[in-house]
Amino acid sequence: MSEVERVFRAEYGRSVAVLVRVFGDLDVAEEAVQDAFAEAVRRWPETGVPPSPAGWIITTARNRAIDRLRRESTRDDRQARSALLHARDEPEEVGAVGDERLRLIFTCCHPALNPAARVALTLRLLGGLSTAEIARAFLVPEATMAQRLVRAKAKVRDARIPYRVPGREELPERLRAVLAVVYLVFNEGYSASSGGALVRGDLCAEAVRLGRLVVELLPEEPEAVGLVALMLLLGARAPARTGPDGGLVRLADQDRSRWDAAMLAEGRELVRWCLRRGRPGPYQVQAAINAVHSDPPPTDWAQVVRLYDHLLVLTPSPVVALNRAVAVAEVDGPGPALALVDGLGGSLARYHLFHAVRAELLRRLGRDGEAEGAYRRALELAGNDAERDLLLDGLGSVAGSGPPPGAG
Structure with a gap:
């Protein structure tokens, strides 16, 4: 670099x-x-x-x-x-x-902007993400995202949205959008949507820093604390997510001795703090799921499924349902999980992980021909080199003769 x-x-x-x-x-x-x-x-x-x-x-x-x-x-x-x-x-x-960046987040997350525009604008201005990268994060064409960004900036200008951290009485109504922005900044750092590196540590660190600042503003807000816990638990695994060659290492295959013990300990303690408050929200439940994943093996997959059941009630999104299906595969097997995944195809057709999960389930069921097609579709949509390399390995395992010419 x-x-x-x-x-x-x-x-x-x-x-x-x-x-x-x-x-x-x-x-x-x-x-x-x-x-x-x-x-x-x-x-x-x-x-x-x-x-x-x-x-x-x-x-x-x-x-x-x-x-x-x-x-x-x-x-x-x-x-x-x-x-x-x-x-x-x-x-x-x-x-x-x-702390100019926190002011800018609150400007971008003003109620006058629609939720998708708030997140996209912050990713562009604070994260420095390209329009193409943001479009991939939202699963929309690049031209569509470019139009959204232009309209959002015009709205900020024309509505004279102030550049400041709002007063305490205004904070709760902004919190959801602010937390969503911070989490998406972290996600782009944790699994970069394009480029050669899987992890962008600068974005992860910036998201954690901003999350802590939000907690300072609202120290008794469990969702803000839950988001920081989630980012710490995920970030603790970052050193082990790639091998010496930069390739992606699955969670089950990671060297846990490389996980950041201090981040894990803090993340678990914050999850316990949230549980004592008894006001569960989506970030808290996701943090709890990752706390289970951080426990010594074997993973309690039944507990993970139960937590995803709760998360689906709070956030009934197809991406959550896809992640739940991955856990179901570990409890009930790939067949029931594939039935769940196939029911999500319409809403996730442009999401490379949908096709990657489906390919893996088909491979486990011995349906190699169908798995090959799913791997190829995932490769068409994936933008990150490390993820593409893992998909190519999977494709080679079902195609017999290895990846097709030019697939890398």
């Missing part, structure tokens, strides 16, 4: 958040930060990385934005003049940054 790419992953969201505060405009902030990183790509290989890369990006972005706004403001562009006046009211210092 190049130094510019490393700084991009670590500082993109922070830089955009700072520039939104400075200019009060999402488009201006995002374009300025992108311009600054483009300049870094051109200059840093020759001049070297500056002592404070994040400060260099923010300062360069701010200056580029001011120059562009000055040019545009002379053409009777009222939006440009407004952003320029907003910037003049801000202090010059950009090194001492408060």
